[in-house]
Amino acid sequence: MFGRELGPYRSYVLIPAIPAALLLYAVAARTWRESTIAVAGLTLVFFWILLAVSAPYLPLLDPNKPVAPFVTPFTERNGIFFWLGTDMRGRDLLARTIWGCQRVLVWGITATAAAYLVGTMLGLIAGYRGGWRDEVVSFVGNVLLSFPVMVLFILILNYLGQSGFNIVIAVTFSSAPAIMRIVRGLALDVKSRDYIHAAQVRGERPLRIMLVELLPNVRGPLIVDACLRLGYTTVAITTLTFLGLGLQPPDPDWGLMIKEASTTALVFKFSYMLVVPALSVSSLILGFNLMADGLREMSLRD
Secondary structure, three states, X not given: OOXXXXXXXXXXXXXXXXXXXXHHHHXXXXXXXXXXXXXXXXXXXXXXXXXXXXXXXXXXXXXXXXXXXXXXXXXXXXXXXXXXOEOOOOOEHHHHHHHHHHHHHHHHHHHHHHXXXXXXXXXXXXXXXXXXXXXXXXXXXXXXHOOOHHHHHHHHHHHHOOOHHHHHHHHHHHHHHHHHHHHHHHHHHHOOOHHHHHHHHOOOOHHHHHHHXXXXXXXXXXXXXXXXXXXXXXXXXXXXXXXXXXXXXXXXXXXXXXXXXXXXXXXXXXXXXXXXXXXXXXXXXXXXXXXXXXHHHHHHHO
16 A cells, blocks of 8 residues: 555565464464354455465566466466466466455455444444434434445545545445444443443543443444455455446456456356456455354354
């Protein structure tokens, strides 16, 4: 996201992320070991995360450099072995797939996090404070929810322009109202609990009560919803890129790879150009959904 600003340090910034990803995976797998579904989803997601943070250090070809067009998978050409073949412009599909997952993960996680930040704060204010604040926030949320999601995406991106940052804004506008309604409902249920009344008696400020007392006690449903919403956001980013409204070429992106291969892949021999990015995005979304199912399963046991 900030490669230009990092300058010569760009090549080193992701080195600590590799052991951090492995450690985080080990801790999460140990914590969720009682749910095979959750661990399976976690493995799929962290497979792509590890590839994304390792991409600058893997022996890959330049994802934007033409080498040899229409090379089928597991074929050697010009002294180079192509595991996944090349596209119609001669670019290595393995390199483009690995670098493409980096863009999808960065913008997908950033957009979902921004939506949760806005939606959670508005939901806490509406649910805990109530009154006119609840009416205003709920009204604005209902207005935004009345728009079909894809229509709202297209309207925002047509007005602001096509870029990763504008995708974050579009996802925030479309997802924050739904998150707000979830948090609002949880806050209405929890704010009558004894520990909330005890905090009020101690004279704690409303902001502290919302963030310290209320929010941690409703985190379970929010974590499950976040896993599902990451999958929805991945679908949205891929779809917008396919429609020409998302991340722009020439840098690799799964949605862009699917768009470019949509015509060529009509010939069965070259269908791999479409299958490779389609399976990649499907496996990532499946990982998020399995994580959500596993976490929901564990919460029901508790």
